[in-house]
Amino acid sequence: MDGRDLVRSVKAFGSAGAAQGLRTVRAAWRGRRADAVALPPRGPERARVPGRMLEVEPGPGGGLIRFSRSELRILVTVNGAVFWGWDGAEPEPSYALADGCPEPDPRAVLEPDKDGGRRVVAERVTVAVSRLGAVEVRTPGGVVLRRELPPRWWEPVGGGPARWTQRSEVAADARFFGLGGPASGPRLRDGSYRLWNTGTGPASPGGEVPPHVTMPVQVVVADAGTHLVFHDNTWEGSVTLREGEEGAGSGHDRPGTSALRMEGGPLRCWVTVGTPARVLLAWASLTGAPALPPAWALGHHHGRDFGGEQELRRVVAGFQERELPLDAVHLGAGHLEARQAFTVDDERFPKLAVLAEELRREGIRLVSVMEPGIPVVPGSAVYDGGVDEDVFVRGAAGPVVRGVGRSGEVVFPDFTHARVREWWSGLHEERLERGFAGLWHDRNEPASFTAFGEPTLPRSARHRLEGREGDHREAHNVYALCMARAAYEGLRALAPEERPFVLSRSGWAGMQRYGGAWAAEVPTGWPGLRASLARVLGLGLCGVPYSGTDVGGCGGDPSPELYLRWLQLAAYLPLFRTYGGEREGRREPWEFGAEVLEHARVVLVERRRLTPYFVTLAHLARRTGAPCVRPLWWSAPEERGLRDCEDAFLLGDCLLVAPVLDPGAGGRAVRLPRGRWYDTVTERAYEGPAQVLVEAPPGRIPVFARAGAVVPVRGEDGGPELEVWAPARGRAGGGLVVTEAGDGWAEPVTERYVVRREGRRVVVEREGEDGPAEPSCPVRVRGLGERPVQM
DSSP states (O other), X not given: OOHHHHHHHHHHHHHHOHHHHHHHHHHHHHHHHHHHHHSOOOOSEEEEOOOSEEEEEEETTEEEEEESSOEEEEEEBTTSOEEEEETTOOSOSOSSOSSSSOOBOTTOEEEEOGGGOEEEEOSSOEEEEOTTSOEEEEOTTSOEEEEEOOOEEEEETTOOOOEEEEEEEEOTTOEEEETTOOTTOSSOOSEEEEESOOOSOOOOTTSOOOOSBOOSEEEEEETTEEEEEEEOOOSOEEEEEEOOBXXXXXXXXXXXXXXXXXXXXXXXXEEXXXXXXXXXXXXXXXXXXXXXXXXXXXXXXXXXXXXXXHHHHHHHHHHXXXXXXXOEEEEOGGGSGGGOTTOOOTTTOTTHHHHHHHHHHTTOEEEEEEOSOEEOOTTOHHHHHHHHHTOBOBOTTSSBOOEEETTEEEEOBOTTSHHHHHHHHHHTHHHHHTTEEEEEEOSTTXXXXXXXXXXXXXXXXXEOGGGTOEEHHHHGGGHHHHHHHHHHHHHHHHSTTSOOOEEESSBOTTGGGTOEEEXXXXXXXXXXXXXXXXXXXXXXXXXXXXXXXXETOBSSOOOHHHHHHHHHHHTTSSEEXXXXXXXXXXXXXXXXXXXXXXXXXXXXXXXXXXXXXXXXHHHHHHHHOOOSEEOGGGGOTTOHHHHTOOSOEEETTTEEEOOOOSTTOSEEEEEEEEEEEEETTTOOEEEEEEEEEEEOOTTOOOEEEETTOEEEXXXXXXXXXXXXXXXXXXXXXXXXXXXOOSSSSOOOEEEEEEEEEETTEEEEEEEETTEEEOOSSOEEEEOOSOOEEOO
């Protein structure tokens, strides 16, 4: 036994109790022994590079290029996305692609390039391949956006998966974003980032926690353009990034670099280029349109482990009596019988279905937590049914793999098998009969408590992988994605009249097809507040527009000031959830004092007022793939100063939100993009680009509206209203407004508005089939009384 493992084993007994500690030690040793037998050390390896180009075989959208020791397939698709795969790798099978590989672009042809290489020229991009296998992505004007150096493989002499490395270069001025939203982002600093969805783990002093969501997706922003690169490989890996340095006009720029290292799996890549909006639109066309959350899910959620129905009723009544808007209540694992999935503790919740119906009539939905680990309890319906159907993950030697959950020993369904997903989908009928309107998935990396080693399944555990068969090294990162798919498809089949609500702690590329994510287990503290914003921005740039944060963070007691500032930020994120788990205790707003309560009421009322705007953003995200929460450079990536701004964000096209992220602050500096911006409280106008100093008293954070913006809101009478911000003289504005009634699948009404300034008057017109028409609801014009402040 390793000395460090012995120490960890002893600690496990002290921290988890004797019985649970013993389980975690046994699970750790079982996993280590299984991996030692099924996954022996790699032994000697041979290094390989592609070699020299030998021959070319043109085909639709590109073709096949053969080298002396490998081959490369190039494909440009009709949506402008570029694919390449080495060693016979094809676009499919893929867990990321929604509808398979798009059709080839018939206009893109493989032709000779300089120095004996080849290139594929398309309308929006040129892909060039050198004689030794370097791949360049160029703009139509010939500027290089990305250069992939020839890859290198390390192949075990005795057979087995080959490790590989792909090193890339980008412009010296480029900035990196993405990777699933690490807490240290949204701009990704120099360093190494692990690509492995990780369960519980200790947080660093800076607020970084092991990532629950990782994706080999990078969004790179440079003067020459924006591009997204996705290496479609689910194995464990790492990305090492280094930003470039410009040579102050000397011509000696040092390019930025990205080194991707994977422990196995195919070397295949997708690239989309263009404006940020075009890049994310192409990404959504590849990986699928984001699932549209039901309208109620765009309101305020509150959750915790309730002691029973009476406590739940008291908490809901507390919100209502204090006039605090509430749209959903999330029940933690404490409402389950012995923490078993698809059960309810009938002693503490004897009439849960009746309570759920009462709450629904008051506009409040119930959401149930769900974990993949099924307690090993012979006689329970879910466990016995899973054994009969043979749905649980097995080890390389044959027996079912056992992990450790909060309730003791657990087993895990193999969601990479269609038959298992269908079985799991059918179980959700029980949740609907209990009155639940949605689900949030926890510990779905999958996580398993261990005294030492990885808190997940053994890497040698076997998975079906849609019939291809493989082990946990390949299945781990897509496990949560497949679980979310099973839940989404189950809810849609069982309640076809309502849009499913599925929230996930973990996931992978394409997870937006089945629901959203929340920034789970961000530690309590001011660094955690920054980290929560970074994660939401990063997830959005990876195609997941519906995400948010748990107000107050995880594992600590936030001060009243921190709680309030977190609440103010979260109210402008798509998922707005206040939550107190087992470690956090009560997190209702009134628990933090009378002053916080008064300010919290303003925050919650403002979120409800803006709900129609969030509805519009959700529908536009589904159509375009554009995130609801966007970095400031979204509309102006050429403005270098905006690329480094990480403490403010755009909410759609209309609003700029500048949260307070430091203690004791009564004001803050805000960088404004080009154009006129109005302070939404004072209506003072500012001209950007500029950095302005604004007040941020405890009761509010700075929020700005873009001149010419049309923001759908809820009026004082509860009906729809358009809040229009006056355009500058000689300028026009406008935008789209999407309205819907209910949470079903009916096509919503989309209206396009045009706003123009005529002297002191602002004209607002709706575009109709027969020309301009009157707005469909009352209009309130703001920003007419202020002269702009020139900075």
